[in-house]
Amino acid sequence: MTTPEPPDGEDPGRRWEDQETEQFARPLDDPSEAAGGGDPGVTAGGAYYVVDEPLPLTDEELAALRGEPLAPPLVPSRRVLPLEEEPSSIVQRYLFPTEKYRGEWRRHWIELIREILIGVAATLLMGYATGYMAKHNISSGVTIVILLWLAILVALGWRAADWWYDRFILTNKRVMLVNGIVTRKVAMMPLLRVTDMKYVQSPLGRLLNYGTFELESAGQEQALRKVDNLPNPNELYLRIVEEMYEPEAVEARLGRISEGEFDEDDGT
Incomplete structure (x- = not known):
């Protein structure tokens, strides 16, 4: 060879x-x-x-x-955002002591798009009407227009406050939906009963990062079945799926985060 x-x-x-x-x-x-x-x-x-x-x-x-130990990467590879430590005062009253809080979300601001458009249109019409009436010396008409405009703003402000108190909540046991200011409504579904879940994003939803969640439970009608206009749907989807199928992974990640924060505070 x-x-x-x-x-x-x-x-x-x-x-x-x-x-x-x-x-x-x-x-x-x-x-x-x-x-x-x-x-x-x-x-x-x-x-x-x-x-x-x-x-x-x-x-x-x-x-x-x-x-x-190696230095942490400049760009983290975590697929989900860090978990919040404590629930807000709005949510705290609905959690029992042994339940582990995972996060809460307000609906996307697109939920208020109609109210925003109505407020802008009412302001433009009020300005035009008051200018026209003031030019023709119709003082009583100006007062009526301003009062109507203020009434519209109060109604829109109430709707915005209702949006602020509307929360979607995730724990290690269930998902919850809390809404209402005067009449409070609380709907929930145990994670063990969820048999199917999906989220849908329209083209505008993909652009602005919001979507609609649909949850099924053993083919029965549930109080919490469809939730519209939730922000960061992919992030929320990963949170729920991980809590359903890999709860020990959530606990492990929480332990690593806590340990890392402790070491950083110690200066080690």
């Missing part, structure tokens, strides 16, 4: 191996073992190569070999 030679013009500082015998090639310390007349550049598998000097290890690689 003849010894393969390096290609013409090949840089002697580069390594070249026979592709068919690459897995069998090994450098030989003893030139007498070389196949091909004692050429030290030939391996037992018949591959010719020139041995390069090994590349030096970086500080991070040396730290990993010594078992030292």
Whole structure:
């Protein structure tokens, strides 16, 4: 068997191996073992190569070999956002002591788009009407228009306050929907009863990052079945699915976060 030679013009500082015998090639310390007349550049598998000097290890690689902890990456790979520590005062009263709070969300501001448009249109009409009536010396009409405009703003403000108190809540046991200011409504569904879940995003929802969640429970009608206009639907979907199927992963992540914060406070 003849010894393969390096290609013409090949840089002697580069390594070249026979592709068919690459897995069998090994450098030989003893030139007498070389196949091909004692050429030290030939391996037992018949591959010719020139041995390069090994590349030096970086500080991070040396730290990993010594078992030292590595610095956190600049861009975190976490697929879900950090969990909130404490529920708000609006939500706290609806949680029992052994229940573990996972997060709460207000509906997306798109929920108020109709009220925003009505407020802008009413303001423009009020300005035009009061200007017209003031020009024609209709003082009583100006007063009526301003009072109507204030009434519209009060109604829109009440609707905005209702949106503020409307919360979607996730715990380790259930999902909840709380809404209403004077008449409070609380709907909930145990996570163990959820048999199917999906979220839908329209083109506008994908642009503004909101969606509609639909939850099914054993084919029965539930109080909490469809929730419109929730923000960050992919984030919320991951939270719910992880809580349903991998609750120990949530607990483990919470433990790592707490330990990391403690170490950082200690300055270690």
